[in-house]
Amino acid sequence: MENFIKFLGTAGARVVVSKQLRASGGVWIKYGDTNFHLDPGPGALVKALSSRPRLSPSSLDALLLSHRHLDHSNDLNIMVEAMTEGATRERGAVFLPREALGEEPVLFSYLRDKLENLEILEEGGQYQWKDISFSTPLRHLHSAETYGFRFIFPQGDVSFITDSLFDEKLIEAYKDSKILVINTVRLHREVHPHILHLSIPDAQVLVENIKPRLAFLTHFGLTVLREKPWEIAEEMSQKTGIKVIAANDGMKIDLEEALED
Ligand SMILES: [Zn+2]
Numbered sequence: 105m106e107n108f109i110k111f112l113g114t115a116g117a118r119v120v121v122s123k124q125l126r127a128s129g130g131v132w133i134k135y136g137d138t139n140f141h142l143d144p145g146p147g148a149l150v151k152a153l154s155s156r157p158r159l160s161p162s163s164l165d166a167l168l169l170s171h172r173h174l175d176h177s178n179d180l181n182i183m184v185e186a187m188t189e190g191a192t193r194e195r196g197a198v199f200l201p202r203e204a205l206g207e208e209p210v211l212f213s214y215l216r217d218k219l220e221n222l223e224i225l226e227e228g229g230q231y232q233w234k235d236i237s238f239s240t241p242l243r244h245l246h247s248a249e250t251y252g253f254r255f256i257f258p259q260g261d262v263s264f265i266t267d268s269l270f271d272e273k274l275i276e277a278y279k280d281s282k283i284l285v286i287n288t289v290r291l292h293r294e295v296h297p298h299i300l301h302l303s304i305p306d307a308q309v310l311v312e313n314i315k316p317r318l319a320f321l322t323h324f325g326l327t328v329l330r331e332k333p334w335e336i337a338e339e340m341s342q343k344t345g346i347k348v349i350a351a352n353d354g355m356k357i358d359l360e361e362a363l364e365d
Contacts, residue, residue, distance in 0.1 A: 107135045107359035109262070109285075110159070112151035114351045116267075116289040116323030117301070121175045125329060127151055127353040128175050131264070131285075132159050135257060135359065136235030141183060142168045142253065142264065148179035149186060155354070161186030166221075166233045169200035169210070170266035171250035177210040184211065188218040197221035197233050203249035225251045241277035244268035246300045254278060259363035260317075267323070269294075270306040275313045282363055284316040285351075287323035291331055304328065304336055311344050318362055322351040 112129030115121045121128045129151030130143040141148065141164055152159040164187040169177055180198075187196040191214065202224050204210045216222055223231060227243040229251075240251035246267045252274075253264045260282030265274060267287050278284065289301035302310075304321075311319045321340075324333055333350035340348040 107257075109133050109357040109359065110155065111322060111351045111353060111355045112148060112155065112159075113145055114322045114324060114353055114355075115145070115175065116287060117325035118175070119326050120324060120329060121146060125326070126324060129179070130176070133236070133255070135255075138165045138234035138236045139163050140166050140168060140233075140236055143170055143176040143266070144179040144183045145175045146178040149182050151353075152183075162189055164196060166197040166199060166236075168238075168253065169198070169204055170252065170264075171201055171246060171248040172204040172210050173248055173267070176267075177204065180210055181212050181215060184215045184218070188215070191215060191218045194218055194220055197223065199223045199225055199231060199233075201225050201249040201251060227251070242271075242273055244274075245271050247298075252278065254281065257359070257363060259359075259365075262359070262363075263314075263316075265302070265310065267300070268302055269300040270302055270309070274310060278310075278314050281314060282317045283357070284311065284314055284319040286310060286319065286321055288321045288328060289323055289325040291325075291327035301325070304340075308340050308344060311340065311346050311348060316346065319346060319348045320351045320357070321348065324350075 110132045113127035115126035115128040128145035129148040133140040230239045237256045244250040255262045262283040263278040263281035265286045288307045290303040337348045337350040
């Protein structure tokens with residue numbers, strides 16, 4: 105499998121992460137000769153190295169951070185150390201929101217000097233590193249500065265709708281994606297406006313309107329886990345007529361197969 109996406113974790117929200125009811129290692133993306141790691145949460149290093157076949161952090165070309173929250177950024181420093189071979193050589197790139205380098209930066213300064221490229225994400229930004237191009241079409245509604253990612257591959261786009269409160273703008277930002285990955289933390293729509301996360305009904309609206317060929321739900325909170333994400337996904341598939349899959353730790357998506365016409 106040449107080009108793939110692998111879930112090194114599918115945990116979302118504090119309880120699931122702190123108890124490791126699901127792993128929280130983020131997502132590995134390989135396309136061509138380029139390896140990206142998206143949101144290296146707690147356990148990213150261990151999950152990459154214990155993955156079969158092994159994913160070596162020293163082969164990484166870039167780390168991407170959707171936002172600074174711990175479940176997305178905890179292993180950033182150790183992954184940069186690994187990418188730069190113990191901070192001995194200048195190598196690789198990090199893409200992150202400006203806030204992640206603000207007060208209490210999540211990337212140590214001695215590691216910033218070891219990067220070939222440190223780029224600040226912005227709404228509407230377009231980026232390229234080695235064989236992978238992506239955009240950050242929208243700043244999400246979340247309690248930290250947060251962006252989603254739209255990877256632009258010749259065979260079609262793969263979008264990651266990271267942490268966000270539901271917003272109509274998400275539909276426009278990620279429309280025409282062939283594959284959609286949605287961080288679905290909550291079972292129900294929130295009555296508390298301070299919880300800025302997508303729910304299962306929100307995910308369904310996104311799937312119905314964006315109409316990808318394939319959708320994955322991930323980043324599960326406790327309420328979703330209790331209700332069996334695979335059953336929720338099956339029901340959503342039936343309601344929308346679009347194949348929806350609940351991601352598991354270690355699940356791998358073959359991009360050749362998933363994107364082919
Ligand atoms: Zn968050």
